[in-house]
Amino acid sequence: MLKRELEKLVKEEISNMLQIQSPEGEGSMARSQLARISQISDMLGDMIEEDTNLEEWVEAKITKAQDYLSAVLNYLQGESEKQVSEKLDPAKDDVGDYITDFRKSKAPQFKGKSDKKKRQMAVAAYLSAERDKK
Numbered sequence: 001m002l003k004r005e006l007e008k009l010v011k012e013e014i015s016n017m018l019q020i021q022s023p024e025g026e027g028s029m030a031r032s033q034l035a036r037i038s039q040i041s042d043m044l045g046d047m048i049e050e051d052t053n054l055e056e057w058v059e060a061k062i063t064k065a066q067d068y069l070s071a072v073l074n075y076l077q078g079e080s081e082k083q084v085s086e087k088l089d090p091a092k093d094d095v096g097d098y099i100t101d102f103r104k105s106k107a108p109q110f111k112g113k114s115d116k117k118k119r120q121m122a123v124a125a126y127l128s129a130e131r132d133k134k
Contacts, residue, residue, distance in 0.1 A: 002047065006058065009040055037069070076108070090129040098122040 013036060044062075048054065054062075088098055102122035103115055110118055
């Protein structure tokens with residue numbers, strides 16, 4: 001029964017992915033896909049108990065999905081850090097420049113953060129860059 005339900009979910013997801021045509025761009029499509037992945041993950045979590053014995057191919061697919069998503073997360077986190085480090089240089093920029101840049105940034109790590117928190121992060125980044133420079 002679990003195999004049929006998983007196959008049905010996978011077929012639905014493939015169908016949904018093929019139908020997605022987003023005028024907003026790739027970010028919008030990725031967010032839509034991630035929302036669907038989250039829904040599927042919740043459904044699977046409800047279906048699988050701690051003592052459920054899964055077939056090897058099912059375990060392999062779950063592991064592969066986690067690996068793929070982790071790889072994307074690591075890549076995007078690395079790109080965000082590169083953009084910040086490439087843009088700011090403690091030899092040319094002072095701590096005020098860091099604070100201004102962090103407050104204006106639309107990077108995901110700043111989403112929902114208060115100006116006070118962004119300031120703390122900026123000061124920490126500046127001090128870290130200063131230490132690395134020496």
